[in-house]
Amino acid sequence: MSDTATALPQGDESQITGKSIRLEGVTKRYPGQTTPAVDGVTLEIPAGQVVMLVGPSGCGKTTTLKMINRLIEPTDGRIVLGDEDVTDIDGDQLRRRIGYVIQAGGLFPHMTVAQNIAIVPKMLGWDAQRIEERTTELLDLVSLDPDTYRDRYPKELSGGQQQRVGVARALAADPPVLLMDEPFGAVDPITRQRLQDELIRIQHELRKTIVIVTHDFDEAVKLGDWIVIFREGAQIVQYDTPERILAEPADEFVESFIGSGAGLKQLNLRRVRDVELREAVTARPGEAAADVLARVEQAKHGHAVILDERDRPIGWPSRRQLSRLTTLADAVDETTPIVGQDATLNDALDEMLVSSAGAAIVTGRRGVFVGVITVEVVMEAIRAVRDAAGDDIGGAPVGTNAEVTQDG
Ligand SMILES: Nc1ncnc2c1ncn2[C@@H]1O[C@H](COP(=O)(O)OP(=O)(O)O)[C@@H](O)[C@H]1O
Ligand SMILES: [Mg+2]
The missing domain is CATH 3.10.580.10 (CBS-domain)
Known part of the structure; x- marks a missing residue:
C-alpha cells in the first residue's frame, strides 16, 4: 500500500514537466447568489502530481477548476502558476499554457482530428511541418494510429476515441498543466477503465500537473496522487492521499462520501x-x-x-x-x-x-x-x-499537505 502508480519516486524531480498551482483565498460569487459557489479556497497543487477534486453535485468543483484557467473569473483571491501570479494576465494567453479536457472530448465537429489537435499550435504560429509531426506524435501517445485517424471527423469516432483526441488536443502545445472536468463521464465502464489506464500511462511519461474533477470516488482513488474532498462552497473537508483518506476519513461526511466497503476500495490501489x-x-x-x-x-x-x-x-x-x-x-x-x-x-x-x-x-x-x-x-x-485492510495502514503520508489551509 506504499505508493500509487503515479506517486513520485524520491529524488526524481528533474523529469517533472508540470508546474505547481496555488489558489489563495479564491472566491466565486455568481450574480444573484446569496452564498458564494466557491468560498475562499486556499489550495496547493504540487508540480507533476495528479489531484482529484471530488464532492457532491453543486459543491463548486467545476467553478474551482475553471478559475484555474480563468474560464471563470474569480471574484476574489489569487491564482499562482509556478512562480507567476496569473490572476490578472490575459486569459487567452493563460489558456494556451493550460490544457483543458471536458466530457466527450469537446471536439469541434466540423474539423478533422488533425485540425482539432492543431488549434493551439496554429494560434502559437507553428509551421505546418512542426504541427504535422506533433499531431503524429500525439495520436501515437494516445494510442490512435495516426494514418487511420488523422483525417477523420469526430462523428466517425467512438466516444472513447473522441476522448483520446480531446486529450491529444489538450496536450498539443505541451502545457505544464492539464485540467479535466469529468473527462470519462460519457463512456461505458470498460472504455472508461481503459481511458483511465491510458491517462496513468501518459502521466508516467509526461509528469504534468493534472487536476481532475470527478463525482466518482473510485475514480479519484484510482487516478489521484491526492484527493481533495469538497463540500458546499468548495469547502475543503479533507486533502490527502487516497490511502490515508480511505484509512482515516476526516469526518462522517467523508465516510458517507467514500461509501461502504472502504477496505475493498483498497483494491483500487493495487495494480497489475x-x-x-x-x-x-x-x-x-x-x-x-x-x-x-x-x-x-x-x-x-x-x-x-x-x-x-x-x-x-x-x-x-x-x-x-x-x-x-x-x-x-x-x-x-x-x-x-x-x-x-x-x-x-x-x-x-x-x-x-x-x-x-x-x-x-x-x-x-x-x-x-x-x-x-x-x-x-x-x-x-x-x-x-x-x-491487510483489517490492520492499521496509517503511518507517514507520501507527502505533506501542511500548506493547505482550510478557509471559511
Ligand atoms: N454560471 C452560473 N451562474 C450562476 N450560478 C452558477 C453558475 N455556474 C454554477 N453555478 C452554481 O454554483 C454552484 C457550484 O456549481 P459547480 O461549480 O458547477 O458545481 P459542481 O461542478 O461541483 O457540480 C452551484 O450551486 C451552481 O448552481
Ligand atoms: Mg461540475
Whole structure:
C-alpha cells in the first residue's frame, strides 16, 4: 500500500514537466447568489502530481477548476502558476499554457482530428511541418494510429476515441498543466477503465500537473496522487492521499462520501504492475497453426498470444481454436481480454470475468505485450489486501499537505 502508480519516486524531480498551482483565498460569487459557489479556497497543487477534486453535485468543483484557467473569473483571491501570479494576465494567453479536457472530448465537429489537435499550435504560429509531426506524435501517445485517424471527423469516432483526441488536443502545445472536468463521464465502464489506464500511462511519461474533477470516488482513488474532498462552497473537508483518506476519513461526511466497503476500495490501489505475470507462447500472423499448437502443448499452456508487427496482442486462440486453423489470421480479435499494466486488480478481474478466460493479456507502453495475468494471482492479491485492510495502514503520508489551509 506504499505508493500509487503515479506517486513520485524520491529524488526524481528533474523529469517533472508540470508546474505547481496555488489558489489563495479564491472566491466565486455568481450574480444573484446569496452564498458564494466557491468560498475562499486556499489550495496547493504540487508540480507533476495528479489531484482529484471530488464532492457532491453543486459543491463548486467545476467553478474551482475553471478559475484555474480563468474560464471563470474569480471574484476574489489569487491564482499562482509556478512562480507567476496569473490572476490578472490575459486569459487567452493563460489558456494556451493550460490544457483543458471536458466530457466527450469537446471536439469541434466540423474539423478533422488533425485540425482539432492543431488549434493551439496554429494560434502559437507553428509551421505546418512542426504541427504535422506533433499531431503524429500525439495520436501515437494516445494510442490512435495516426494514418487511420488523422483525417477523420469526430462523428466517425467512438466516444472513447473522441476522448483520446480531446486529450491529444489538450496536450498539443505541451502545457505544464492539464485540467479535466469529468473527462470519462460519457463512456461505458470498460472504455472508461481503459481511458483511465491510458491517462496513468501518459502521466508516467509526461509528469504534468493534472487536476481532475470527478463525482466518482473510485475514480479519484484510482487516478489521484491526492484527493481533495469538497463540500458546499468548495469547502475543503479533507486533502490527502487516497490511502490515508480511505484509512482515516476526516469526518462522517467523508465516510458517507467514500461509501461502504472502504477496505475493498483498497483494491483500487493495487495494480497489475504490482503482481507477478505469467509468460506466454507468442506467435505471428501467417504462422502455421500446427506449429504454434505444438509450442503451446510443449509449454503446457492453454493459449497462444498473436502479436502484430509492433508486438501488440491481436488475438488469443485456445488450443482448440488452434487445432481448427491452418494459418494464424492477422485480423484483430476484439474479444481478447487485455489490460494495461496500470489497470487496477479490480479492473483486471472485470476483464477476466467478461471474457470468462480466467486470465487476461497484459500490455505496457504503446500497447506492447508484456505477459499474462491469471485469476489465481488476482485472488491471492485480493486476499492479501483484505487481510491487510483489517490492520492499521496509517503511518507517514507520501507527502505533506501542511500548506493547505482550510478557509471559511
Ligand atoms: N454560471 C452560473 N451562474 C450562476 N450560478 C452558477 C453558475 N455556474 C454554477 N453555478 C452554481 O454554483 C454552484 C457550484 O456549481 P459547480 O461549480 O458547477 O458545481 P459542481 O461542478 O461541483 O457540480 C452551484 O450551486 C451552481 O448552481
Ligand atoms: Mg461540475
